[in-house]
Amino acid sequence: MWLGKSAVVGVGLSKFGKREDASLRELAAEAVYESFQDARDIEPGDVEAVIVASSQPERLVVQSHVAPLICEYLGVKPSKGAFRVESACSSGGVALRMADIMIRSGEASKVLVVGVEKMTEAPRSEVMTTLSIVGDKDWESIHGITAPAGFALAAQRHMLEYGTKEEHLGLVAVKNHANAELNPKAMFRRRITLNEYKDSPPIAKPLKLLDCSPICDGASCVILTDAEDARKYNDTPVVVKSITQTTIGNSSTTVDDLTTWKPLVEAASRAYSLAGISPKQVDVAEVHDCFTIAEIIEYEDLGFCGKGYGGRFVEEGQSAIGGEVAVNTSGGLKAKGHPIGATGIAQVVEITLQLRGEAGKRQVSGADIGLTHNLGGFAVNHVVGIYGRMT
Ligand SMILES: CC(C)(COP(=O)(O)OP(=O)(O)OC[C@H]1O[C@@H](n2cnc3c(N)ncnc32)[C@H](O)[C@@H]1OP(=O)(O)O)[C@@H](O)C(=O)NCCC(=O)NCCS
The missing domain is CATH 3.40.47.10 (Thiolase/Chalcone synthase)
Structure with a gap:
C-alpha cells in the first residue's frame, strides 16, 4: 500500500x-x-x-x-x-x-x-427549489428556508455577538470583485464600491444582492x-499536504453555534496537524464565500484571526493581496462564480497557479503554502486542503 x-x-x-x-x-x-x-x-x-x-x-x-x-x-x-x-x-x-x-x-x-x-x-424556480432541497426537505426547505436566509441568520448572530457591521460584509464583496477583475475566467470582472454594495437590493436581511454568490x-x-x-x-x-473533511448532519438544527462552525474548526485543525503547519504559515487561501458572512467566519475558524475579529481582519486589509493571508485571489465564489460542483476543484486550480507563481496580476509574492476550504449545506460539511510547492 x-x-x-x-x-x-x-x-x-x-x-x-x-x-x-x-x-x-x-x-x-x-x-x-x-x-x-x-x-x-x-x-x-x-x-x-x-x-x-x-x-x-x-x-x-x-x-x-x-x-x-x-x-x-x-x-x-x-x-x-x-x-x-x-x-x-x-x-x-x-x-x-x-x-x-x-x-x-x-x-x-x-x-x-x-x-x-x-x-x-x-x-x-427550478434552480431555487434545487438549491433549497440541499436542506432537510421535510423539516426545513418545505417552510421556505433558502441558502441566503440560512446564512443571513449567521450574519445577524455574528453582528449581535461581535459587533460585525454591514461595512465589513461589504468589504469582503469589494475585495473579491477587485480580485475577480484580474481573473480572465471570472463571471463578474468588475470592481464594485462600498456605496454600490450598500445600495444593492435586499435578499435576506442583512444580506443584499452583493453579499451573494451567483447562479x-x-x-x-x-x-x-x-x-x-x-x-x-x-x-x-504542487503537493497535496493534507485534505480533511468533517460532517455533523444536514439540518440547521445540528449547528449548535451559528458563529463558530465546529466541524470547520475540527477539519482545519486536523489538516494543519497532518500538514505539519500552523495557520500563520498559510500565504494564500481560497475559502467558501458563498455569502460574505461565510468568509468572515472562515477567517476566524481557520485560525487566520481571533474569534470575532473577522470583520476587522478584512477592514485592515489583512485578507487582501499583500495582507497577512491573501484570501480568494480568484474572486472567490462571490465574483468568480459558484457553479456548485466545480467550486472545490476551481479553488485548487487557483492555489496551484499561485504556488507556481503563474497567477498574473493577482499573484501573491512568494506564496509557498496554500489552503482551500469548501463547504456543503448549511455549514454542516467542510473540506479543508493544504497544498505546498514541491521542494
Ligand atoms: C442572489 C440571487 C437571489 C440573485 O438572483 P436574482 O435576483 O434572480 O438575480 P438575476 O439572476 O435575475 O440577476 C439580476 C441582476 O443582478 C446581477 N446578479 C445576480 N446575482 C448576482 C450576484 N450574486 N452578485 C452580483 N450581481 C448579481 C445579474 O448579473 C443581473 O444583472 P443585470 O441586470 O445587469 O444583467 C441569486 O444569485 C442566488 O440565489 N444566489 C445564491 C446562490 C446559492 O444559494 N448558492 C449556493 C450557496 S450555499
Missing part, C-alpha cells in the same frame, strides 16, 4: 458565467483539455480513474450518470473506473479527497478530477498523480 503523497500536475478551468454556448459535457471538456495542455507527457487515455463532482445535474440539466457520460465524450476508458461525487457545494472538495485517497492507497496513480455544474439552463455555469479540472512521479508531468508540481 502506497501511503506517500499525491501531487497536482495539471489544472484547467472553463470560463465561468452564463454559458449558453456550452452544454454540461462541453463545459467539462473545456476544463479537461486545458489541464492536459498544462501537464506534460500525459494524455486523457493515460488516466486510470475519473471522478466527477456535480451536485444536481438530474434537476439542472436532466442528466444523471454524468461521470461515464463525460468519459465517453473525452474518449477516456479509465481502467479503475469513473464515478460521480455529490456533496452539495462541497462536491468538488470531496472528489479531490477521494482522488488523494485513491492515490495514497495505491489504487491508482493518475486520477482526473473534474467539477461541473450548469445552473442557468433550467427555469429559475452560474462552469467547470474545473485537476490531474493528480503520485508525488514521486509528478516531475515527469510538470516542472513545478
Whole structure:
C-alpha cells in the first residue's frame, strides 16, 4: 500500500458565467483539455480513474450518470473506473479527497478530477427549489428556508455577538470583485464600491444582492498523480499536504453555534496537524464565500484571526493581496462564480497557479503554502486542503 503523497500536475478551468454556448459535457471538456495542455507527457487515455463532482445535474440539466457520460465524450476508458461525487457545494472538495485517497492507497496513480455544474439552463424556480432541497426537505426547505436566509441568520448572530457591521460584509464583496477583475475566467470582472454594495437590493436581511454568490455555469479540472512521479508531468508540481473533511448532519438544527462552525474548526485543525503547519504559515487561501458572512467566519475558524475579529481582519486589509493571508485571489465564489460542483476543484486550480507563481496580476509574492476550504449545506460539511510547492 502506497501511503506517500499525491501531487497536482495539471489544472484547467472553463470560463465561468452564463454559458449558453456550452452544454454540461462541453463545459467539462473545456476544463479537461486545458489541464492536459498544462501537464506534460500525459494524455486523457493515460488516466486510470475519473471522478466527477456535480451536485444536481438530474434537476439542472436532466442528466444523471454524468461521470461515464463525460468519459465517453473525452474518449477516456479509465481502467479503475469513473464515478460521480455529490456533496452539495462541497462536491468538488470531496472528489479531490477521494482522488488523494485513491492515490495514497495505491489504487491508482493518475486520477482526473473534474467539477461541473450548469445552473442557468433550467427555469429559475427550478434552480431555487434545487438549491433549497440541499436542506432537510421535510423539516426545513418545505417552510421556505433558502441558502441566503440560512446564512443571513449567521450574519445577524455574528453582528449581535461581535459587533460585525454591514461595512465589513461589504468589504469582503469589494475585495473579491477587485480580485475577480484580474481573473480572465471570472463571471463578474468588475470592481464594485462600498456605496454600490450598500445600495444593492435586499435578499435576506442583512444580506443584499452583493453579499451573494451567483447562479452560474462552469467547470474545473485537476490531474493528480503520485508525488514521486509528478516531475515527469510538470516542472513545478504542487503537493497535496493534507485534505480533511468533517460532517455533523444536514439540518440547521445540528449547528449548535451559528458563529463558530465546529466541524470547520475540527477539519482545519486536523489538516494543519497532518500538514505539519500552523495557520500563520498559510500565504494564500481560497475559502467558501458563498455569502460574505461565510468568509468572515472562515477567517476566524481557520485560525487566520481571533474569534470575532473577522470583520476587522478584512477592514485592515489583512485578507487582501499583500495582507497577512491573501484570501480568494480568484474572486472567490462571490465574483468568480459558484457553479456548485466545480467550486472545490476551481479553488485548487487557483492555489496551484499561485504556488507556481503563474497567477498574473493577482499573484501573491512568494506564496509557498496554500489552503482551500469548501463547504456543503448549511455549514454542516467542510473540506479543508493544504497544498505546498514541491521542494
Ligand atoms: C442572489 C440571487 C437571489 C440573485 O438572483 P436574482 O435576483 O434572480 O438575480 P438575476 O439572476 O435575475 O440577476 C439580476 C441582476 O443582478 C446581477 N446578479 C445576480 N446575482 C448576482 C450576484 N450574486 N452578485 C452580483 N450581481 C448579481 C445579474 O448579473 C443581473 O444583472 P443585470 O441586470 O445587469 O444583467 C441569486 O444569485 C442566488 O440565489 N444566489 C445564491 C446562490 C446559492 O444559494 N448558492 C449556493 C450557496 S450555499
